[in-house]
Amino acid sequence: MGIKRSVSMYSLQDEYVRGKMNLEAMFKELKSLGADLEFITDQMMHNSPFPREETLQEWDRLIEKYQVKPMCNDIFINTTLYKNRVLTDWEATDLLIHEIKLANRLGFPVVRLVSETPAEIIEPALKYAEKYNVVLALEIHAGMSFDNPKTKAFTDIMFRLNSKYLGLVVDTGIFCRRHPRVSKNYFLELGLNPEVAEYIDNIFAKGTDPIRYIGDGFYTGGEHGPKYPKDLVKLLKSHVDREYCLFSCGYENSDLSILDKYLPYIVHFHGKIYEMTEAGEYSIDFEEIIAYLSKKNWSGYISTEYEGNRFALQGQDVDALSHVRRHQKLLKDLIEKYENKAGENNV
Numbered sequence: 001m002g003i004k005r006s007v008s009m010y011s012l013q014d015e016y017v018r019g020k021m022n023l024e025a026m027f028k029e030l031k032s033l034g035a036d037l038e039f040i041t042d043q044m045m046h047n048s049p050f051p052r053e054e055t056l057q058e059w060d061r062l063i064e065k066y067q068v069k070p071m072c073n074d075i076f077i078n079t080t081l082y083k084n085r086v087l088t089d090w091e092a093t094d095l096l097i098h099e100i101k102l103a104n105r106l107g108f109p110v111v112r113l114v115s116e117t118p119a120e121i122i123e124p125a126l127k128y129a130e131k132y133n134v135v136l137a138l139e140i141h142a143g144m145s146f147d148n149p150k151t152k153a154f155t156d157i158m159f160r161l162n163s164k165y166l167g168l169v170v171d172t173g174i175f176c177r178r179h180p181r182v183s184k185n186y187f188l189e190l191g192l193n194p195e196v197a198e199y200i201d202n203i204f205a206k207g208t209d210p211i212r213y214i215g216d217g218f219y220t221g222g223e224h225g226p227k228y229p230k231d232l233v234k235l236l237k238s239h240v241d242r243e244y245c246l247f248s249c250g251y252e253n254s255d256l257s258i259l260d261k262y263l264p265y266i267v268h269f270h271g272k273i274y275e276m277t278e279a280g281e282y283s284i285d286f287e288e289i290i291a292y293l294s295k296k297n298w299s300g301y302i303s304t305e306y307e308g309n310r311f312a313l314q315g316q317d318v319d320a321l322s323h324v325r326r327h328q329k330l331l332k333d334l335i336e337k338y339e340n341k342a343g344e345n346n347v
Contacts, residue, residue, distance in 0.1 A: 001299040003290065003335050006071050007324055008038035008270065011306035014318040016044060021321075023058075027066040029321070033328045036069040038112075038268075038303040041102060042076055049075075049098040059106060071301050072137075072169065072268050073108040075099045077117050093121040096136075097128045104132035110267055111136055112169045115144040119153035122166070129165040136166055137267050142173035143211070143250040146258060158265055167267040170259065171305070176251040176283045178204050180274035186311035187244045196241045199232055200248045209253035216249050251283070256292045269293075269302040274311070276326040286327075287334055294338035304328055 007030055015021040021029075023044060030037060041048035046055060063070070077095055079087045087095070096117075103111045111134050122136065129136050138154045140146060146155065158166045184197050203213045214228050228236070228245060236242055259266065269289075275282040290302075304327045309318045 002339055003293055003298065004036065004301045005034070005328060005331050005335070006036040006038050006069075006301045006303040007033065007328065008040070008072075008074070008303045008305040009044055010038075010040055010074065011304055011309075011324050012320050013043060014309045014320055024062060027062045027068060029324075030068045031066045033325065034332070035304075035328055036071045036301065038072040038074065038301075038305075039070065039106075039108070040074045041099075041106070042074075049095070049102040051102070056105065063107065070107040070109075072110040072112055072303065073099075073103045073106065074112040074114070074139075075103075076114050077121070079116070079118065089118060089120045089124075092118055093124045096121055096125045100125065100128045100132050100134050100136075103134045109133070109135060110167075110169070112268070113138045113154075115139050115141045115148075116150065117154070119150070119157060122154065122157050123161070126161070126163060126165060130163075134165070135267055137169045138167075139169045139171060139270070140174065140262075141171045142176065142252040142272075143216075145174050145252055145254065146262070155262070155265075167265045168262055169268040169270060170262075170266055171270040171272050172284050172286075172289060173250070173270075173272040173307075174252040174254045174258070175256065175285070175289060176204065176209070176253055177285055178283045179248060179251060180283045180308070180311075182275045182282075182308045182311040183244075183247070186313060187240060189313055191238060191240045192244050193235055193237050193241050195235045196232075196244055199235060200245070203248075204253055207253065209251060210245070210248040211252060214245065214249075256288065259292075263296055263298060266298070266300070268300055270305040271302045271327065271331065272305050272307060273323055273327050274306075274308045276323045276330075280330055281327065286330055290331070290334040290338050294335075294341070302331060304331070 009026055012021055012026055045051050077092050079092055081087060099111060113136055140151060144151055179200050200210060203210055214232060273281050280286060304324050306320050306323045308323060309320050312318050
């Protein structure tokens with residue numbers, strides 16, 4: 001089967017919300033790219049997970065007309081739906097069951113569970129995943145990778161039950177070899193101290209990442225906030241500097257071998273991109289990733305997920321489409337290169 005390509009419609013959210021592209025235009029683009037579909041029903045399907053019949057009929061029309069395959073639906077169990085409490089496990093489980101049923105109706109074989117999904121709702125919902133033939137796959141996202149307690153709570157269940165209906169979606173943001181330049185430029189425009197930017201860049205240059213080097217800015221430090229190294233603290237002059245350090249913990253620099261024991265459970269990849277250049281993605285080495293997966297004979301989809309849109313500078317329009325197209329071409333070329341190489345080795 002090999003490695004295949006898809007595009008997450010998350011990539012085109014700016015074009016969608018500003019009316020530059022509607023769903024039909026997106027389907028047409030996917031067809032031209034030869035890519036299949038990753039979707040976020042919460043974002044682009046009104047009243048999800050309870051869409052009206054006419055909405056479902058329009059979905060069917062687009063699928064039939066453009067012949068793209070639905071591969072993964074990204075969902076959110078909105079546990080903070082109410083401002084005064086979090087959802088009970090029963091409420092969250094009920095929401096997940098409705099999402100499973102909708103995924104089946106729309107033709108998605110995989111539901112991506114956001115990293116914060118409560119592990120307690122997985123087993124009660126599993127029989128519905130089995131009934132409706134939908135894999136429940138937790139996203140392994142930078143900032144909440146494999147050693148994060150919430151992630152581990154899910155993987156412990158996954159290993160224990162060893163069900164084909166439990167798996168993982170890996171975000172390639174855990175393989176950043178450089179801190180995204182678009183993020184740095186965005187914060188510099190807001191007044192970031194350049195010395196702080198250089199400090200973070202040097203962490204990646206040393207082969208590590210901010211979580212490992214300075215501590216997880218999101219979760220450590222107790223009531224007084226993150227406890228950063230003293231040499232970094234001396235550089236922090238404003239709330240922008242502190243926010244930059246905190247958000248830098250959302251990019252990890254892991255070795256690909258971290259995937260080894262999880263590969264049988266990985267059903268999908270988010271091919272995260274922040275900035276496509278002529279040489280490839282600025283922060284992430286996709287050739288390294290495709291070579292690794294080909295060598296391991298992994299089969300499944302890598303879905304382009306553009307996230308540079310959140311770092312648009314003042315006066316500049318977001319042009320997600322050009323980044324998506326460049327990334328899809330890169331993936332196509334790399335997949336062909338390493339699949340051909342694998343074929344030659346098997347002769």
